[in-house]
Amino acid sequence: MTTFDCLTLLTDYGLDDGFVAACHGVTARIAPGVRMHVAVVDPGVGTARRGIALEAGDAILVGPDNGLLSWAAAALGGVRRAFQLTNGEFWLHPVSQTFHGRDIFVPVAAHLAAGADLLSVGTELDTGDLVTLPAPTSRVHDREAEGEVMSVDRFGNVQLSIAASDADRIGIGFGSQLVVRCGRRQLTVPYLETFAAVAPGELVAFTDSAGLISLAVNAGDAAQQLGLPPGAHVRLAAAPPA
Amino acid sequence: MTTFDCLTLLTDYGLDDGFVAACHGVTARIAPGVRMHVAVVDPGVGTARRGIALEAGDAILVGPDNGLLSWAAAALGGVRRAFQLTNGEFWLHPVSQTFHGRDIFVPVAAHLAAGADLLSVGTELDTGDLVTLPAPTSRVHDREAEGEVMSVDRFGNVQLSIAASDADRIGIGFGSQLVVRCGRRQLTVPYLETFAAVAPGELVAFTDSAGLISLAVNAGDAAQQLGLPPGAHVRLAAAPPA
Amino acid sequence: MTTFDCLTLLTDYGLDDGFVAACHGVTARIAPGVRMHVAVVDPGVGTARRGIALEAGDAILVGPDNGLLSWAAAALGGVRRAFQLTNGEFWLHPVSQTFHGRDIFVPVAAHLAAGADLLSVGTELDTGDLVTLPAPTSRVHDREAEGEVMSVDRFGNVQLSIAASDADRIGIGFGSQLVVRCGRRQLTVPYLETFAAVAPGELVAFTDSAGLISLAVNAGDAAQQLGLPPGAHVRLAAAPPA
Numbered sequence: 207m208t209t210f211d212c213l214t215l216l217t218d219y220g221l222d223d224g225f226v227a228a229c230h231g232v233t234a235r236i237a238p239g240v241r242m243h244v245a246v247v248d249p250g251v252g253t254a255r256r257g258i259a260l261e262a263g264d265a266i267l268v269g270p271d272n273g274l275l276s277w278a279a280a281a282l283g284g285v286r287r288a289f290q291l292t293n294g295e296f297w298l299h300p301v302s303q304t305f306h307g308r309d310i311f312v313p314v315a316a317h318l319a320a321g322a323d324l325l326s327v328g329t330e331l332d333t334g335d336l337v338t339l340p341a342p343t344s345r346v347h348d349r350e351a352e353g354e355v356m357s358v359d360r361f362g363n364v365q366l367s368i369a370a371s372d373a374d375r376i377g378i379g380f381g382s383q384l385v386v387r388c389g390r391r392q393l394t395v396p397y398l399e400t401f402a403a404v405a406p407g408e409l410v411a412f413t414d415s416a417g418l419i420s421l422a423v424n425a426g427d428a429a430q431q432l433g434l435p436p437g438a439h440v441r442l443a444a445a446p447p448a
Numbered sequence: 449m450t451t452f453d454c455l456t457l458l459t460d461y462g463l464d465d466g467f468v469a470a471c472h473g474v475t476a477r478i479a480p481g482v483r484m485h486v487a488v489v490d491p492g493v494g495t496a497r498r499g500i501a502l503e504a505g506d507a508i509l510v511g512p513d514n515g516l517l518s519w520a521a522a523a524l525g526g527v528r529r530a531f532q533l534t535n536g537e538f539w540l541h542p543v544s545q546t547f548h549g550r551d552i553f554v555p556v557a558a559h560l561a562a563g564a565d566l567l568s569v570g571t572e573l574d575t576g577d578l579v580t581l582p583a584p585t586s587r588v589h590d591r592e593a594e595g596e597v598m599s600v601d602r603f604g605n606v607q608l609s610i611a612a613s614d615a616d617r618i619g620i621g622f623g624s625q626l627v628v629r630c631g632r633r634q635l636t637v638p639y640l641e642t643f644a645a646v647a648p649g650e651l652v653a654f655t656d657s658a659g660l661i662s663l664a665v666n667a668g669d670a671a672q673q674l675g676l677p678p679g680a681h682v683r684l685a686a687a688p689p690a
Numbered sequence: 691m692t693t694f695d696c697l698t699l700l701t702d703y704g705l706d707d708g709f710v711a712a713c714h715g716v717t718a719r720i721a722p723g724v725r726m727h728v729a730v731v732d733p734g735v736g737t738a739r740r741g742i743a744l745e746a747g748d749a750i751l752v753g754p755d756n757g758l759l760s761w762a763a764a765a766l767g768g769v770r771r772a773f774q775l776t777n778g779e780f781w782l783h784p785v786s787q788t789f790h791g792r793d794i795f796v797p798v799a800a801h802l803a804a805g806a807d808l809l810s811v812g813t814e815l816d817t818g819d820l821v822t823l824p825a826p827t828s829r830v831h832d833r834e835a836e837g838e839v840m841s842v843d844r845f846g847n848v849q850l851s852i853a854a855s856d857a858d859r860i861g862i863g864f865g866s867q868l869v870v871r872c873g874r875r876q877l878t879v880p881y882l883e884t885f886a887a888v889a890p891g892e893l894v895a896f897t898d899s900a901g902l903i904s905l906a907v908n909a910g911d912a913a914q915q916l917g918l919p920p921g922a923h924v925r926l927a928a929a930p931p932a
Contacts, residue, residue, distance in 0.1 A: 249909060251884060252883060252884025252885075252886055253884065253887070303896065303897070303899075304885065304896065304898055305898075305899030309899070399494060400493060400494025400545040400546050401494075403494070403495070412545065412546065413545070415544035415545075415547030415550065425491060642735060642737065642787040643736075644733065644734050644735060644736055645736070645737065654788065655787070656788055656789075657786035657787075657789030657792065657793070
């Protein structure tokens with residue numbers, strides 16, 4: 207058996223989206239590796255918002271208590287235990303008011319990675335007291351699926367908060383025509399297995415790699431063409447038979 | 449003897465070009481390391497195009513059979529054996545239609561890195577059946593070298609498909625004046641050892657780090673100034689004596 | 691004791707600034723790691739400028755002798771020994787004229803990382819002969835602190851070369867109003883503990899994570915709003931009592 211020490215990844219995914227991170231995750235699952243994410247998107251740094259460490263699934267999440275970690279924790283099966291980062295022995299001093307990534311979150315995470323006990327990072331919190339982000343809107347009624355734009359990736363693909371299973375419930379399957387309503391606009395697009403199933407420049411709906419309905423222009427930028435930023439309200443329905 | 453565990457690289461190369469990857473390669477050559485590249489530039493993801501693993505030189509290349517790997521394999525001495533990725537045991541399920549990097553290529557590569565036998569990834573292919581990219585145009589005739597723009601790096605340097613050795617064959621050496629023809633335009637530029645040999649803002653031709661003739665503006669953007677995108681047709685000749 | 695093999699960092703810092711590097715540094719300090727930086731910002735590549743390796747603090751710095759390493763070496767306590775990279779045995783041949791990162795700096799650094807003696811990279815230099823960058827302007831006189839814009843980060847925060855301790859010397863403390871003069875313009879801004887202490891869209895001065903006075907617009911781009919690029923001259927004073 208030959209083993210390789212190292213694996214490199216050459217992609218055009220860029221670093222603006224989570225694609226490369228997902229690949230790292232897969233690698234780490236098969237060859238031992240990534241156990242911990244330090245999440246830092248922290249516009250309230252230096253204010254009274256708390257730093258937290260969460261135990262969820264087989265992971266520990268470290269970051270600000272501003273809701274950033276809430277979807278990740280939910281996806282891991284929910285928060286089992288939560289701790290406020292109050293033990294300054296794990297921090298980098300002097301602690302700045304504007305770069306807690308460097309001074310608090312990463313050092314705490316590194317100490318945990320080096321074997322420190324989760325209980326030692328600070329005082330335990332009631333998990334019900336954590337700040338959570340509202341779940342994205344998504345509901346099905348009257349044979350219509352309603353949701354919002356979850357994200358736009360660097361190719362301009364528009365990911366909706368509508369699951370493929372919800373599309374299925376309102377009678378949309380591969381090969382159907384789909385009516386997309388956003389604001390006053392209404393478009394009819396084919397629902398197919400992949401964006402590459404239509405000609406370059408054509409609009410298409412497909413189930414993306416997260417199991418969500420996405421809108422794309424093959425070899426083009428759907429977000430720009432449709433003017434659909436994250437958060438935009440979108441409704442889907444099966445097109446009436448021609 | 450002191451050894452270091454780790455080496456970090458601080459550069460202004462950016463991540464848009466292969467520069468950082470080349471540095472990783474050098475590091476891996478001297479301290480053991482990188483043995484495998486997973487290449488993902490895959491506009492046909494989810495269509496009938498095949499996934500492949502290629503043995504070439506002392507490397508294994510994993511990616512889509514769309515020609516992406518063909519130049520790399522040629523540079524490694526050619527494909528020795530080729531396999532279609534048909535063994536789903538190595539994949540991440542459910543396999544999406546749009547993110548085979550995550551679901552097929554990286555997991556297969558990680559399994560190979562962890563010691564799996566290349567024969568186990570799928571069925572062997574006739575190497576003659578692989579999709580290849582056409583080699584870039586380059587020919588010398590009538591004391592003129594003809595080629596195309598291979599790439600434009602993030603500094604705006606324009607790399608031609610004309611080797612320094614071909615320039616030599618038509619009488620162009622360091623210190624010569626060079627006539628560059630593209631479309632109806634004709635420019636005379638000095639051919640020197642490096643872009644920094646001319647004053648800032650000046651145009652220059654030089655042999656780049658891949659042994660190819662490149663056009664640059666010292667501290668400027670040659671591609672923008674000359675309007676030369678990848679694929680543009682270019683001819684070079686020695687300038688007549690003044 | 692549980693140990694983790696690996697730690698990943700999810701941030702919105704981007705890769706345009708030194709934030710991610712700082713986090714790597716912290717990780718490496720706590721779990722063993724980063725010992726060496728290869729610095730490549732090298733517009734004079736291929737000219738007569740020398741390649742150097744510097745011993746400073748417990749680090750070795752490798753790069754061009756164009757001043758790039760001088761501030762880093764000073765921050766590490768000054769250069770103890772300096773060597774010109776003249777030993778071609780450590781280089782990658784053929785050495786290009788335009789990519790010494792790949793051909794000289796990284797291979798030399800990798801050899802050092804693999805245990806080579808610093809004395810073997812080349813001939814020792816007089817440390818007084820090294821090229822140094824001029825230190826950024828910063829002086830205090832007449833109850834005014836004078837400096838320049840050191841950097842603008844990807845959020846548009848404007849870092850000045852004026853230390854918080856200098857602000858203190860001219861009577862500026864948290865909660866003060868600050869008069870900022872740049873060119874003919876004059877602004878009065880509050881000096882607070884963090885940018886998040888003002889309402890979104892409001893201008894604020896604060897002590898940044900490097901101990902320097904910075905100007906920010908909470909949830910906005912101060913550099914763009916104020917028109918302050920790196921190098922711009924700025925003066926600060928305490929606002930007269932209202």
